Amino acid sequence: MKDIKEILLGIGIAAAVLVTIAFFVLNAGDIELEELFPIGIVIILVFSAMYIMWDRIKNVKRGLPAQDERLKLTNYKACSYGFIVSIWSAVSAPLISGILFDHELEGHYVTAVVVICGGLAFMISYLYLAWKGD
């Protein structure tokens, strides 16, 4: 039952993110190419999360656990990689922007970079470790 609740919560969050993106795209007017890039990454992250949810549902239907000790370990590892990448991107994004583009990055852009980079690092490492092993 706990597994089902977690899966439903995950699907709900993924759907909420997709609806938010749809509202943003519909109301943003002309979207520039550089704005499409982070939206694309977020959509990839949401679909990857939905794939993980689908995989869990498949296991629960077959009478297997949605998550076991190996996947919990994978989750911890992926979380720590995501955290490390988030910290480094928070430090490096303003520096890179200043050095390469001579432009001071605003706070909300740094937040977006941290969330997207951390999320991407988590998802890539989770999928890699889950399917290829340690």
Place this chain on the structure above:
Amino acid sequence: MKTRIKELRARYDLTQEDLAKKVGVRRETILFIEKGKYNPSLKLAHDIAIALQTTIDGLFFFEGEEKQS
């Protein structure tokens, strides 16, 4: 580390999924243990040994060590 899980599964006519259900893990976990890509916890190793009617010593061995029958 190597295991005799595959050999013992064949002896008791169990698929990876059957064994996974018996010990309460995902099928991929059994696959990774068989391939030597994942070292299970002591509890899981014990559960697998019980499911395959052997001991932990009889289930896992390091390269160079002789298999226990």
